[in-house]
Amino acid sequence: MFERIERVPGDAILGLIEAFNKDNNPEKVDLGVGVYRDAAGNTPIMRAVKEAEAILLKNETTKTYIGSHGDPRYAKVILPLVLGADSPVLEQQRASATQAPGGTGALRLAADFIYTQLPGSSIWVSDPTWPNHLGIFMGAGLALYKYPYVDAENRLDFASMLETLKQIPQGDVVVLHACCHNPSGFDLSQEQWQQVLEVVKERDLLPLIDFAYQGFGEGLDEDAYGVRLMAEKLDNVLITSSCSKNFGIYRERTGALIVVAKDQEQMENVRSQIAIVARENYSNPPAHGGSIVMEILESEELAKDWRKELTEMRDRINGLRREFVEALKPHGLDEKFACVAEQRGMFSYTGLSAEQVDRLRDEFSIYMVRSGRANVAGMSSDKLPYIVKAIAAVCK
Numbered sequence: 001m002f003e004r005i006e007r008v009p010g011d012a013i014l015g016l017i018e019a020f021n022k023d024n025n026p027e028k029v030d031l032g033v034g035v036y037r038d039a040a041g042n043t044p045i046m047r048a049v050k051e052a053e054a055i056l057l058k059n060e061t062t063k064t065y066i067g068s069h070g071d072p073r074y075a076k077v078i079l080p081l082v083l084g085a086d087s088p089v090l091e092q093q094r095a096s097a098t099q100a101p102g103g104t105g106a107l108r109l110a111a112d113f114i115y116t117q118l119p120g121s122s123i124w125v126s127d128p129t130w131p132n133h134l135g136i137f138m139g140a141g142l143a144l145y146k147y148p149y150v151d152a153e154n155r156l157d158f159a160s161m162l163e164t165l166k167q168i169p170q171g172d173v174v175v176l177h178a179c180c181h182n183p184s185g186f187d188l189s190q191e192q193w194q195q196v197l198e199v200v201k202e203r204d205l206l207p208l209i210d211f212a213y214q215g216f217g218e219g220l221d222e223d224a225y226g227v228r229l230m231a232e233k234l235d236n237v238l239i240t241s242s243c244s245k246n247f248g249i250y251r252e253r254t255g256a257l258i259v260v261a262k263d264q265e266q267m268e269n270v271r272s273q274i275a276i277v278a279r280e281n282y283s284n285p286p287a288h289g290g291s292i293v294m295e296i297l298e299s300e301e302l303a304k305d306w307r308k309e310l311t312e313m314r315d316r317i318n319g320l321r322r323e324f325v326e327a328l329k330p331h332g333l334d335e336k337f338a339c340v341a342e343q344r345g346m347f348s349y350t351g352l353s354a355e356q357v358d359r360l361r362d363e364f365s366i367y368m369v370r371s372g373r374a375n376v377a378g379m380s381s382d383k384l385p386y387i388v389k390a391i392a393a394v395c396k
């Protein structure tokens with residue numbers, strides 16, 4: 001039977017991890033997969049996470065199931081983090097969170113829920129978007145379409161985005177990146193979010209907001225602007241939140257699908273369906289990552305230190321963005337790459353072509369996604385001269 005199975009290439013992003021590890025060049029630079037790196041190129045365990053794990057090791061009394069919605073304590077800390085501690089949506093009790101295996105697991109829950117409970121709804125993603133969005137949504141059986149987001153000159157094309165959103169059939173789902181757009185790094189301004197809100201209302205669309213990088217753009221609250229606006233002004237919103245990046249617990253698979261409904265009654269109805277979807281996919285989410293997040297956010301002291309370290313991480317990336325453009329000046333390339341200083345989050349669409357990315361890998365052992373997406377966190381002040389020299393060479 002298996003003789004008919006064809007081999008397929010591995011995932012374009014995760015495959016970079018293996019290729020990088022195999023490279024023996026001591027100068028190699030990993031600008032591939034979206035994980036935070038410090039100046040030494042490591043992805044450290046955050047201080048508060050280490051402390052929370054020590055507490056858990058001492059105090060944890062059971063490893064029994066936590067239920068399809070996950071630990072209720074997790075929902076209690078994640079909802080205010082995402083929606084705001086004084087959110088009217090929480091006050092109105094029309095939001096719920098279901099713990100999920102990472103942001104990816106939350107996206108799959110959302111996709112299966114849409115497929116089974118909102119039959120006929122198609123899904124719209126930005127062009128470009130995180131490539132796995134396509135796999136997740138189409139894998140769940142949804143018809144997928146794209147709206148423009150970045151133009152040929154590598155700029156945010158908001159006018160075309162809005163124009164297309166205005167044509168989307170009523171009842172369809174539109175996927176928005178809350179902040180730190182993956183892969184481009186181009187985010188919407190507050191004014192642009194308000195314009196999107198108007199179109200979503202007018203067309204009666206369901207926003208599905210992917211919130212994987214809270215805290216990596218401008219700040220934990222600032223990055224939530226679009227999410228909170230939509231949640232407060234609309235009757236129906238889905239939000240997929242991830243703790244992988246902002247708590248640095250990638251492998252613990254910690255995320256949530258947040259449902260905002262018109263009222264508590266409708267929220268409970270939707271929530272009951274989501275429990276079924278979770279049960280049929282994986283039954284219960286993994287607990288450890290959620291327990292870490294709870295320990296941190298329930299402790300004033302740990303939460304404070306976590307926020308401090310997250311701020312340091314964000315500041316490092318934003319500093320590197322400016323340093324990178326500055327370092328390109330002597331090569332006459334600062335204007336060409338000026339967008340890197342304006343983009344936010346881990347990623348930048350550099351504007352480099354697939355061929356240039358291939359040359360960077362083959363000639364300089366610099367790894368990034370072939371779309372030209374670079375993980376800025378993989379840069380460091382030490383490595384910048386090497387990186388800009390290589391970029392200058394492939395741009396000649």
Ligand code: LMR
Pocket residue numbers: 013014032033034035130132182
């Ligand atoms: C990325 O885009 O690099 C990250 O979100 C990691 C992943 O799962 O692709």
